[in-house]
Amino acid sequence: MSEIINPVRKTNAWGKEIEPEFAARPVRERHEARGVGIRLTGVAKAFGDVSVLRGIDLDVPAGQFLAIVGKSGCGKSTLLRLLVGLDEVTGGSIAFLDESGAETRPNARIVFQEPRLLPWDSVGGNVAVGLGEGGRAERVARVTAALNEVQLTEKAKEWPARLSGGQRQRVALARALVSRPDFLALDEPLGALDALTRITMQSLVERVWREQRFTALFVTHDVAEAVALADRVIVLDEGRIVLDVTVDHERPRERGTADLAELEGRLLKAIFA
Amino acid sequence: MTLVADLPKQAALPRPNFERWRSRLGGLLPLLLPVTVIATWQTASSLGLIGSRLMPAPLDVVYAFWDKASSGQLAIDVLASAQRAISGLLVGGSIGFALGLANGMSKFSYALTDTTLQMLRTIPNLALIPLVILWFGIGEEAKLFLTALGVFFPIYLNTLHGVRNVDPQLIEMGRVYGMSGWTLFRKVIFPGALPSIFVGLRFSLGIMWLTLIVAESMAASAGIGHMANQAREFMLTDVVVLALVIYALLGKLADVLAKTLESLTLQWHPTFQKPVKA
Numbered sequence: 001m002s003e004i005i006n007p008v009r010k011t012n013a014w015g016k017e018i019e020p021e022f023a024a025r026p027v028r029e030r031h032e033a034r035g036v037g038i039r040l041t042g043v044a045k046a047f048g049d050v051s052v053l054r055g056i057d058l059d060v061p062a063g064q065f066l067a068i069v070g071k072s073g074c075g076k077s078t079l080l081r082l083l084v085g086l087d088e089v090t091g092g093s094i095a096f097l098d099e100s101g102a103e104t105r106p107n108a109r110i111v112f113q114e115p116r117l118l119p120w121d122s123v124g125g126n127v128a129v130g131l132g133e134g135g136r137a138e139r140v141a142r143v144t145a146a147l148n149e150v151q152l153t154e155k156a157k158e159w160p161a162r163l164s165g166g167q168r169q170r171v172a173l174a175r176a177l178v179s180r181p182d183f184l185a186l187d188e189p190l191g192a193l194d195a196l197t198r199i200t201m202q203s204l205v206e207r208v209w210r211e212q213r214f215t216a217l218f219v220t221h222d223v224a225e226a227v228a229l230a231d232r233v234i235v236l237d238e239g240r241i242v243l244d245v246t247v248d249h250e251r252p253r254e255r256g257t258a259d260l261a262e263l264e265g266r267l268l269k270a271i272f273a
Numbered sequence: 274m275t276l277v278a279d280l281p282k283q284a285a286l287p288r289p290n291f292e293r294w295r296s297r298l299g300g301l302l303p304l305l306l307p308v309t310v311i312a313t314w315q316t317a318s319s320l321g322l323i324g325s326r327l328m329p330a331p332l333d334v335v336y337a338f339w340d341k342a343s344s345g346q347l348a349i350d351v352l353a354s355a356q357r358a359i360s361g362l363l364v365g366g367s368i369g370f371a372l373g374l375a376n377g378m379s380k381f382s383y384a385l386t387d388t389t390l391q392m393l394r395t396i397p398n399l400a401l402i403p404l405v406i407l408w409f410g411i412g413e414e415a416k417l418f419l420t421a422l423g424v425f426f427p428i429y430l431n432t433l434h435g436v437r438n439v440d441p442q443l444i445e446m447g448r449v450y451g452m453s454g455w456t457l458f459r460k461v462i463f464p465g466a467l468p469s470i471f472v473g474l475r476f477s478l479g480i481m482w483l484t485l486i487v488a489e490s491m492a493a494s495a496g497i498g499h500m501a502n503q504a505r506e507f508m509l510t511d512v513v514v515l516a517l518v519i520y521a522l523l524g525k526l527a528d529v530l531a532k533t534l535e536s537l538t539l540q541w542h543p544t545f546q547k548p549v550k551a
Binding site for chain 1: 442443445446447449450451452460461464465467539540541542543
């Protein structure tokens, strides 16, 4: 019973009809969490005299889809950079926990707002970057599998310059997924895409998360997007968590329902409070 | 209804013909100017308007070419010049490339050497000839030194520029994805700097021939410069002009080679991609 045939209506999280390519495949839903848990205690970050994060306490259970929203400059991207190790904390601590609650090193991956593909490498070569160095035969199979996940298998030998913006971001997603991460950080990954491509990309992100159940941290400035995708949304303002809400609606979610709209309103109010 | 059906046909008809003529003429267009100049020159010489002492007729240059080529002397001279050019390029180019990489990636190396190199760069390398003659005499070493020095700076500057201008977002991505050291260099920094390195290479090829011409007229027992110098002593203007033509051809050949290498290694670059047929 783990297979849920999602696309009978062929609609996405917002109730709009989506590209058949993503809807056509059933989601092989995975119920048990696979990701790592994350525990932040009093995390602070300052750049010189400017304090960006001021004491963040946060417990993220394994496999949770957490969205962080907030105005630009609220510290949400900084928090994400701390979590993937791109920056060092100036106070507090970050711990990654396995099932037994012991500290562990996560296999963390990040998807940036820009695809950041190597223009001199093929699409397949770019996805292989996510694997690091290692055995050749297995690489090809895993790259193909990851490209299949984002429905770009036939573009494996193409140069990134030949792809559309949405396709490039799908390659970036495949590069992040190819090593089967247990923690995936997404830094406004859909921010640079047009509205229609965003919709298909959102259902793609939701699909891979449902199939793999890694811990996901999704930074966005789009409250509707956060509500459509996440299990839990936190609002950051001036380096502090000002709101922390759980969204336990069934997936895939229909956009525009009254209670989701009400939730969006609450989040927006917290952001601009 | 007929209006809608006819429109695309009318619009489509004149295009293909026009395109075909354009591409046919386009191929010949670069040749138009040189052919006209040579034809005028030949006519003027034949009519006696230009004295052959000052400027030989184009046909005389062709005869001189035939004469030199059939005696085998031309091949010896071209080979000697090409050998000097290539060894100068290899020595100066590889030092410039290595220093460019080092200074692009290491702040220490940059702080240590860049100011000195920038100062040396402002000295025209041919101004060093008197000093070079004192150091190396007038043999092969002097020619190699001058050519290598001339080639060094464009390659150094453009390699440095290329390395420093690799997209920092890509470098950050590489680090997040576990690259460091040699892997980061091979996968991100070097390919990112390559377009700029090629600009340096093509620049330095021009300087390479320029330096060589001057260096070969210093003193040499073979080489195109030697051929031209000897011809000047005997007032053989046709051979002097022949030497110039050969320099031009060699320069063009080197540029074409560099361009081919560039388009082979930079296939990913939008500039070198063939347009996709929709």
